Amino acid sequence: VRESAVDNGEWLLQSRFSLFLRGDTLLSARLADADWAGVLTAFVGEPVAWRQVLPFAPHLVRYDTRMLLLSEEAFLADPERLLAKRTDELLADNGAQLRALYAAFWATRRDVVWEAADSRVAENVLISIANRCFSDAALRRVSAACPLPRPARRQRV
Numbered sequence: 001v002r003e004s005a006v007d008n009g010e011w012l013l014q015s016r017f018s019l020f021l022r023g024d025t026l027l028s029a030r031l032a033d034a035d036w037a038g039v040l041t042a043f044v045g046e047p048v049a050w051r052q053v054l055p056f057a058p059h060l061v062r063y064d065t066r067m068l069l070l071s072e073e074a075f076l077a078d079p080e081r082l083l084a085k086r087t088d089e090l091l092a093d094n095g096a097q098l099r100a101l102y103a104a105f106w107a108t109r110r111d112v113v114w115e116a117a118d119s120r121v122a123e124n125v126l127i128s129i130a131n132r133c134f135s136d137a138a139l140r141r142v143s144a145a146c147p148l149p150r151p152a153r154r155q156r157v
Contacts, residue, residue, distance in 0.1 A: 012037040022049060022072065031055075035113045040105055042068040042086075044075045056124045059131065061111045065104040 012018060018034035020043045031054065034041045045053070047069070054063050063069070068090075074082045090098040110116040111124055134142070 008033070009037070012039050015039050017042050017068070019044060020067075021045075022053075032113070035109055036115060038109075040067060040101060042070055042083075044070045045072050055112055056128060060124050060127060061108050062104070066101070066108050067105070068101070 012033060015037075016039065018030065018037075018039045018041050020030050020034070020041045022045050031041055043054075043063070049072075055061070057063050068086060070082060070086065090101065110118050111120050113119060114121050
């Protein structure tokens with residue numbers, strides 16, 4: 001098992017994309033592994049599925065801008081054709097779409113990778129819990145009753 005994990009990590013580090021296929025469970029390390037390795041993810045599934053599976057979606061992390069979202073129906077019908085078409089689209093205009101995808105990926109990487117130096121994962125977990133457990137009115141009351149301390153302003157010299 002250890003060798004296969006090392007092989008997978010080596011493959012990821014040499015890849016540009018990682019396919020994220022729907023599995024038998026909502027939990028998977030595939031996305032986290034790809035994000036950690038700095039590899040763009042091509043998620044195969046319908047929008048309803050990715051909103052349920054991907055962490056902090058869609059309110060805190062806009063996955064539609066940071067990964068390729070591929071229709072599962074189109075992928076199952078002809079995966080080679082779909083991937084060729086999407087690759088051509090990404091490379092059109094001198095790779096402008098690909099650069100935009102990478103820019104969005106790197107801008108949001110700290111939202112989903114614990115190991116990132118400036119990770120926001122813990123903050124996102126707390127925000128997600130608050131959003132699920134409390135109504136908007138309750139959150140406003142708590143915010144008013146317990147304001148967060150603001151950092152002191154620096155004086156200009």
